[in-house]
Amino acid sequence: MFRLVRVILILMIPVAASAQFSPGGNMLHKGPSGQTSGLILDTPPFTPGYHNGDDLVCSDCHIMHASMQHNYGYNDAYTYPLEINPAANHLLKANNSLMLCLNCHQDKAGVPDVMGPDVNGGYLRAGGQFGDVGTINDNGHNIGPEPGEDLCLRCHFGGNFPTAQVECVDCHAVHGTGYYRNLQWPSWPGGEPPIIAFVNPSVSGLQKFQQSNVKYGGPGDGPNQPTWREPTNICIDCHHIFVDGSANGNDYTNPDLDYHWNRHPSTNTEEGAYRPISGLPGDPVYSADSVNWFEGQGSEFSIGRLPFLVKEAHDYAAASVVSYDNEVFCLSCHSAHGSQFSFGLRWNSAESDIPLRQAGCRQCHDNVTGNIP
Amino acid sequence: MKRVLLFALIAVIALSVNSFAGAYHMGTSLSCYQCHTMHYSQQHLYGYPYNNDIYLAQGGPFNQLLRGPVNELCLSCHNGASTIDVYQDQEVPDYTNRQGGFLNMVGDSSVYTGHTLNSTDQAPGSNPAWSNVDGLNCANCHSPHGDFGDDPNYPDPKGQWRNLRINPGNASAVYLTYDTTTGVNTERDVHWRVNSAHAAGAYETDNVDFYEPVSNGSQFGAWCQGCHTNFHGSSSDPNMHNVDGWVRHPVADANLDPADFASHIYRPQVMSASGDWGTQGQVWQNPPADLTPSCFTCHKGHGNDRPFGLIQMTGDVPRTENGDNSKITATCKICHEQGS
Numbered sequence: 001m002f003r004l005v006r007v008i009l010i011l012m013i014p015v016a017a018s019a020q021f022s023p024g025g026n027m028l029h030k031g032p033s034g035q036t037s038g039l040i041l042d043t044p045p046f047t048p049g050y051h052n053g054d055d056l057v058c059s060d061c062h063i064m065h066a067s068m069q070h071n072y073g074y075n076d077a078y079t080y081p082l083e084i085n086p087a088a089n090h091l092l093k094a095n096n097s098l099m100l101c102l103n104c105h106q107d108k109a110g111v112p113d114v115m116g117p118d119v120n121g122g123y124l125r126a127g128g129q130f131g132d133v134g135t136i137n138d139n140g141h142n143i144g145p146e147p148g149e150d151l152c153l154r155c156h157f158g159g160n161f162p163t164a165q166v167e168c169v170d171c172h173a174v175h176g177t178g179y180y181r182n183l184q185w186p187s188w189p190g191g192e193p194p195i196i197a198f199v200n201p202s203v204s205g206l207q208k209f210q211q212s213n214v215k216y217g218g219p220g221d222g223p224n225q226p227t228w229r230e231p232t233n234i235c236i237d238c239h240h241i242f243v244d245g246s247a248n249g250n251d252y253t254n255p256d257l258d259y260h261w262n263r264h265p266s267t268n269t270e271e272g273a274y275r276p277i278s279g280l281p282g283d284p285v286y287s288a289d290s291v292n293w294f295e296g297q298g299s300e301f302s303i304g305r306l307p308f309l310v311k312e313a314h315d316y317a318a319a320s321v322v323s324y325d326n327e328v329f330c331l332s333c334h335s336a337h338g339s340q341f342s343f344g345l346r347w348n349s350a351e352s353d354i355p356l357r358q359a360g361c362r363q364c365h366d367n368v369t370g371n372i373p
Numbered sequence: 374m375k376r377v378l379l380f381a382l383i384a385v386i387a388l389s390v391n392s393f394a395g396a397y398h399m400g401t402s403l404s405c406y407q408c409h410t411m412h413y414s415q416q417h418l419y420g421y422p423y424n425n426d427i428y429l430a431q432g433g434p435f436n437q438l439l440r441g442p443v444n445e446l447c448l449s450c451h452n453g454a455s456t457i458d459v460y461q462d463q464e465v466p467d468y469t470n471r472q473g474g475f476l477n478m479v480g481d482s483s484v485y486t487g488h489t490l491n492s493t494d495q496a497p498g499s500n501p502a503w504s505n506v507d508g509l510n511c512a513n514c515h516s517p518h519g520d521f522g523d524d525p526n527y528p529d530p531k532g533q534w535r536n537l538r539i540n541p542g543n544a545s546a547v548y549l550t551y552d553t554t555t556g557v558n559t560e561r562d563v564h565w566r567v568n569s570a571h572a573a574g575a576y577e578t579d580n581v582d583f584y585e586p587v588s589n590g591s592q593f594g595a596w597c598q599g600c601h602t603n604f605h606g607s608s609s610d611p612n613m614h615n616v617d618g619w620v621r622h623p624v625a626d627a628n629l630d631p632a633d634f635a636s637h638i639y640r641p642q643v644m645s646a647s648g649d650w651g652t653q654g655q656v657w658q659n660p661p662a663d664l665t666p667s668c669f670t671c672h673k674g675h676g677n678d679r680p681f682g683l684i685q686m687t688g689d690v691p692r693t694e695n696g697d698n699s700k701i702t703a704t705c706k707i708c709h710e711q712g713s
Contacts, residue, residue: 138417162416242412252434262434264411333411342420349406350420357421358405370400370521370531 031270052176128335140338217313245271276325300362399519474673487676496600544599585644591625637688
């Protein structure tokens with residue numbers, strides 16, 4: 001049955017793709033969208049960040065006549081006089097939306113720097129870092145100004161996954177969502193439910209973007225609970241075949257449902273996949289090392305404790321609690337934008353010292369190596 | 374050229390690792406990515422040396438996130454050029470005489486010359502009957518992550534000899550200890566004349582010998598007994614010995630006739646309590662009186678080109694994987710003078 005559905009889905013791609021998938025519905029997301037009513041029930045209180053509401057400053061991004069001789073009287077990171085030639089669609093203050101964002105988000109002191117080494121220095125950015133525009137980046141997402149109008153065709157039907165590109169506005173809603181980092185469903189912008197992670201309420205300025213001040217939570221699976229999502233909910237749109245689902249795995253991660261994983265488990269609340277490091281209830285072949293994770297000792301923690309998800313955490317404090325049943329998810333191993341390391345991993349997988357090369361794996365699996373220090 | 378590169382890389386690895394737990398694939402030398410893939414999809418390398426190939430077998434994703442079915446996965450490195458070759462002939466002859474010999478596989482022209490990968494047969498002599506219904510695989514004998522053993526007295530170097538499982542077949546807690554050049558210790562089971570898996574000749578027969586820490590026992594025999602239950606024991610075990618004497622060939626608890634054995638200038642491996650194995654190529658003057666044969670005296674652990682994986686050597690020329698003879702009598706006559 002599942003097979004059949006898949007075949008039908010695949011057949012649908014060309015048609016659906018040309019219809020751009022929005023706003024009609026979405027085949028990739030199995031859970032309810034934010035446009036379904038009654039969704040706000042369980043959503044944690046959230047203070048929107050920049051590019052939202054009062055902090056959505058039109059002149060950050062739009063220019064009325066493609067020409068400005070001076071600023072409005074505040075420093076908005078642009079250099080004036082400014083002329084956009086040729087004048088851009090949507091009255092953008094750059095030739096395309098990628099360069100628009102990078103005008104501020106690359107190497108501008110005081111603005112979160114998402115490109116390469118951090119101009120603001122001294123802290124680990126939660127999103128990590130991109131490589132150069134228009135190049136193949138083995139350490140994370142390739143970014144380019146023209147990734148292709150149609151999302152699906154970037155990888156399907158002539159598109160090529162390894163060389164495909166992304167741009168900021170795939171993942172971030174330009175006019176804000178009111179929720180975490182304005183993350184959106186790339187396959188259906190605006191269709192997403194509230195996507196939430198927690199920022200340390202006692203910090204301000206660029207400290208808000210520091211990894212150690214960001215904690216991750218996800219909804220529970222009780223009645224009325226699954227009404228909001230963790231940030232990795234957006235990964236589904238492009239990495240559907242790596243995504244985990246259901247209590248004991250899905251066709252991608254554990255096709256024979258035998259408790260032996262075929263792709264690494266990751267929590268995905270939309271599809272009811274909760275992946276505590278302490279293992280699934282009743283797992284006869286539990287193989288991770290939640291004791292090591294909980295204790296947090298050894299060279300594997302010299303890279304910092306990897307990010308984890310806390311089920312039903314509704315605030316920063318709750319999402320900070322280290323426990324045996326913290327959950328593993330995509331961002332445990334990868335930085336969302338990319339990192340300095342291969343595959344955007346959070347540790348140096350090219351390290352010549354073998355134990356450090358796999359420090360990340362050992363945080364949850366040190367028993368396999370005989371608990372080396 | 375490829376070989377030169379390889380050795381250079383091995384040297385780099387050897388230098389970068391200061392403490393070895395086990396010999397390789399264990400503790401500080403266990404590298405997850407060699408065998409596991411997180412999503413069964415990998416567009417590029419990780420960037421560390423000695424990682425020059427992305428192997429993902431057809432037909433995945435596989436259980437336990439493996440890069441391929443167990444045998445195929447192991448042989449992706451252990452057959453062909455790059456690493457100690459354990460299947461059939463060595464495409465690149467790094468070793469003159471591999472201690473383990475070599476395996477065969479279901480479908481090969483000869484499958485009666487040692488252990489046969491993918492075989493679903495019952496292990497001969499197993500009691501209770503042991504077989505792998507999915508086919509015999511490398512991990513039935515070798516622990517992929519190495520076995521440290523939970524034995525608190527377990528010595529350094531920590532880890533089982535050759536990462537052999539502590540629980541082969543029906544057995545449990547069978548510890549196989551070894552020493553290296555850095556600390557000779559006759560209380561161990563195996564003597565290894567090198568001190569690292571990366572050393573030249575690490576898998577060469579001439580660099581391996583066997584102690585006999587318990588005069589009526591053989592840990593190696595006990596290990597094989599995990600599957601070949603009836604074939605090992607001491608003179609007080611009824612499967613081996615009755616009131617009239619041995620009913621199966623001894624693999625422990627029986628000293629061989631040192632005069633016959635030592636008269637050959639080349640000799641197969643035997644257990645020596647004192648750690649004296651004589652010098653290959655010379656007649657052995659004054660051999661100890663308590664030398665004992667065990668499984669490895671007659672068989673290659675993996676197998677070879679002779680029926681039953683037997684070593685058929687005359688003792689006149691240097692040892693080889695098969696032996697220089699092709700008659701079963703050679704296997705016997707190396708210890709027994711009858712008929713000569």
